[in-house]
Amino acid sequence: MAPLVRRTWAPRGRAPELVQSGGHREKVSVAAALWLSPRRDRLGLYSKALVNGYFDNWHMASFLEAMIHDLDGRFVVVWDGGPMHKGDPIRDLMGHFADRLDLERLPPYAPMLNPVEPLWSWLKWGRLNNLGPEDAHELDVRAIAELTKVSSDQAFLRNLFHASDLPLPRALLS
Numbered sequence: 394m395a396p397l398v399r400r401t402w403a404p405r406g407r408a409p410e411l412v413q414s415g416g417h418r419e420k421v422s423v424a425a426a427l428w429l430s431p432r433r434d435r436l437g438l439y440s441k442a443l444v445n446g447y448f449d450n451w452h453m454a455s456f457l458e459a460m461i462h463d464l465d466g467r468f469v470v471v472w473d474g475g476p477m478h479k480g481d482p483i484r485d486l487m488g489h490f491a492d493r494l495d496l497e498r499l500p501p502y503a504p505m506l507n508p509v510e511p512l513w514s515w516l517k518w519g520r521l522n523n524l525g526p527e528d529a530h531e532l533d534v535r536a537i538a539e540l541t542k543v544s545s546d547q548a549f550l551r552n553l554f555h556a557s558d559l560p561l562p563r564a565l566l567s
Contacts, residue, residue: 409523419529421536422447423516424456427508427553431466436550438512439464440540444529454482461490469495471559473507511556516540
């Protein structure tokens with residue numbers, strides 16, 4: 394909950410005060426997926442947040458299931474081999490949605506291939522810096538608002554692909 398302090402445009406000698414609460418551990422965990430339309434002509438961003446929780450394999454299965462219900466078509470999910478992406482809840486989801494869902498793993502230790510990784514840097518260092526929220530709910534509202542703003546911004550989402558080493562689908566190059 395402590396703000397990530399960056400430079401400000403304050404007059405010299407009058408640094409702004411960032412008020413923060415302390416003495417307790419609150420947090421917001423966010424999961425996001427960059428999706429490509431079935432016609433491969435449009436990108437989108439799907440995200441969910443948990444206040445004072447973390448995305449384990451049960452929450453990731455729930456995230457994927459919500460995405461499957463909210464979006465049309467077949468899904469190929471490309472993700473890392475983290476523990477939240479393995480286990481019985483994920484296997485059960487695969488069995489239930491086998492006709493619409495395929496899971497592919499990125500190579501180990503290859504965050505540079507994940508186009509969602511630059512999103513976290515942008516959010517933390519660019520949009521939420523110098524923010525001292527009063528509680529986790531305020532941080533949650535702000536993080537979701539920032540992600541919602543860019544969820545259909547085609548130029549921004551293409552740049553996430555460009556910032557990663559994962560090749561951009563040819564249909565999006567034009």
